Amino acid sequence: MAKKNTHISETPATQFLRQHGVAFSEHVYDYVEHGGTAESARQLGVPEQQVVKTLLLQDELAQPLIMLMPGDKQVSLKELARQIPCKKVEMCRPDVASRHSGYQVGGTSPFATRKVMPVYVEAVILDLPSLCINGGRRGYLVGIKPAVLLELLNAKPVSCAGAE
Secondary structure, eight states, X not given: OOOOOOOOXXXXXXXXHHHTTOOOEEEEOOOOTTXXXXXXHHHHTSOGGGEEEEEEEXXXXXXXXXXXXXXXXXXXXXXXXXXXXXXXXXXXXXHXXXXXXXXXXXSOOSSSOSSXXXXXXXXXXXXXXXXXXXXXXXXXXXXXXXXXXXXXXXXXXXXXXXXX
């Protein structure tokens, strides 16, 4: 059963959104280890493609980057590398991802990361009326308009999704 939708204590991500005057909704759910976006979407009663994953990746020089992907899709690392362009892209190890983002894996938000990183967004996300994305804590998503990703994160649209 989902937790009541009550106010959560501030996170760096919500502080960032408030400082930039972004309207957002708060969505609390019971975090399930390895449950992913399928579990959060189920608990919140929203389509999985509307729940956006924040993935921390690195290029061949170990430079970190963020990829925002619909919950029901998987990133094609080869296609992403072609589009951004670089030789190779791979997932960061959990400890490396936490070090770059400042967030615990499973609670990673693209907002107010410890290190400034380039952000890429799967283009289909920008066509959604709204989306849910991690608010900086496990079991906590914020609802925003897709334009926020372009305006505040300078996210660059790419097309590198495959079915999960």
